[in-house]
Amino acid sequence: MTGILEPDDVFAMPGIKHAAPKRGFPEHEIFPQVAYQIVHDELLLDGVARMNLATFCTTWVDDQARRLMNECLDKNIVDKDEYPQTAELEQRCVHMLADLWNSPDAMGTLGTSTTGSSEAAMLGGLAAKFRWRKRGGTGIPNFVCGPVQVCWEKFARYFDVEIRQIPLRGDRYTMNPDDIAAHCDENTIMVVPTFGQTFTGLFEDVEGISKALDELQATTGLDIPIHVDAASGGFLAPFCAPEICWDFRLPRVKSINASGHKTGLAPLGAGWAIWRTAEDLPEELIFNVDYLGGNMPTFNLNFSRPGGQAITQYYDFIRLGRVGYRNVQNAIYTAGQHLAKGLTESGPFELIHDSDPKHGITAVSWKVYGKSKLNLYDLSDRLRTRGWLIAAYPLPADREDVTIMRAVLRHGFTHDMADLLIADLNRSMKVLDKHPLKTSLTREDAGGFTHNANALVSTADLQAKVKAQLDGHAKSSSKKAKPAKSKSGKK
Structure with missing residues (x-):
């Protein structure tokens, strides 16, 4: 035999006896098991995801979902010609969500998966801006909202739209219907209720806001649509509080965004934008692209992205169905109510939600x-x-x-x-x-x-x-x- 046998133990291999590269691009290669061990051990310093009660994002998925994600690492969801079944599963999810949110034409409306709810929110905002322009809107457009997640401030800055954020007053923690009229005018492209507010977790009153806009139209003629930011609530209320009227049952609601990777139970990187009817998504936002041998319509801010999240979302939908989602989400609500009870018994705490x-x-x-x-x-x-x-x-x-x-x-x-x-x-x-x-x-x-x-x-x-x-x-x-x-x- 010639040469020197490498040790079997990863901690005795060349490369691990030196500090991990931190300054500049490394010159030499190292064994993959050594590179893995270095990265794995550094990540031990991160917190435990399931104990992170600050994040809204999914921190637990089952083994089958992990297998599907692994099997789809190489699938680009945009390449619909090469991966037609991935595209089909994405569209099934769109129609299922349109049905869940009571679209009048669930099989005929338009929607798309996104990298998250923030991208979906911006698509909803852009559609509202284009519709306003098509109606003859001029000047600087604006939208009205309450306390919002930072993605809406990004939308306002990136796409040159004025954000009119209604301040809280008195003992109110959300935007209220009677606050709306004073902030709307002929340049208001939409009102954005948050159905699951980031700061407190409370639902804003979408139905009440819709009625307030009905009254505003009756007195001024202003016909202002609603986009619902249902990042978290969109996958909760349909199962656990179906009596709340917040979705496409309200004709004024033209679009909804939601995070599949939050209460939708999908892995990180899944969001959804759904329009009430196909007419509510302006054609100007849809690009028909010749790509890798096929012609495909696209209306995303991102282009190439992995298909595993949409595929795994479809897996969640068919595995759980309405009954399964209701059981899972009710179990979380019950655990939350137990925590709330313990808080009131433990210390000088006043519950907000x-x-x-x-x-x-x-x-x-x-x-x-x-x-x-x-x-x-x-x-x-x-x-x-x-x-x-x-x-x-x-x-x-x-x-x-x-x-x-x-x-x-x-x-x-x-x-x-x-x-x-x-x-x-x-x-x-x-x-x-x-x-x-x-x-x-x-x-x-x-x-x-x-x-x-x-x-x-x-x-x-x-x-x-x-x-x-x-x-x-x-x-x-x-x-x-x-x-x-x-x-x-x-x-």
Whole structure:
């Protein structure tokens, strides 16, 4: 035999004895198992996804869904000529969602999968802008909304549309129907209710907003459509609160966006944009592209993208059906209500949303009531020591004096996990009561959740800021203290 046999143990192989490349593109190759181990071990520093109660995104999928995703890694969903069955499954999902959301022409309307709800929201906004122009609209278009996810601020900036964001007032946490008329005019391309608000988890009153716009049209002649941002609620209310009228049953609702990868239970990278009828999607937004041997219509912001998410979404639809989705989502609501009950029994908390399916999504949000000195940023930071990621942030405009916490509960969150979280909350509050931080964390320390309530700041960053503040106090104190002099007058 010639040559030297490589060791069987990956931790004895060449390449792993050196630091991972960090500056510039690496020059030499290494064994794939070594490269895998390096990346795998670095990712151990990430949090546990299922304990991240700040994210809305799916963190649990079954083995069959994982297999389908793996089998579709090489499928480009845009190449409909090469992968016609992938395109067929995508269209089946579109028609199923149109049916679920009560389109008057479920099999004839138009829709598309997207990389997420943000892209779907922008497509809905663009369609509204094009319809407004076609009706003769001139000048700078605007849209009206309440407290929204940052994607709508991006839409406004990227596509030159004025965002008219109605501030909160009084004890209101959502946009109310009686706030609408004062913000609309002839350049309003749409009103955007959020059916599952990012900040609190509450549903906005789509039916009430539609009636308010009916009244506005009767008095002014303004015919303003609705686009519903149902990023999370679109896969909850149809199963758990079907009596809520928020979808295409309202003729004024022209389009809906939703996240398949949130409460739709699909893996990350699945969103949906659906129009009430084919006429509600302007032809100007549809491109017929000659690509890889075929002609295909497309109306996405992204072009090449993987097909596995849409395929796995179709798998979820046919595996669960209406009954299965109802069972799964009701189980999450029940776990959320158990958490809400535990919160009210544990501390000085006032619930904003208690995970009631008639009022909002599978989330619990709360604030501190009374004269309690409990700092929610401190509590959020303390819970991180046990692995829980729960956002603390101020409410939007005109209610920024109120700080809240919000836990988003997803498929895989159980009654037992709620008990574990409640126990850790109680332990954390006892520690903070016995050992309060000398410098409490502020909203700025915690990242300032003014726009995106999903953003999180690392524990290390928080600790560094607190340490810097404490060091600053110590230096300030030492400057004030004068050094003692010896009898000779020397320091």
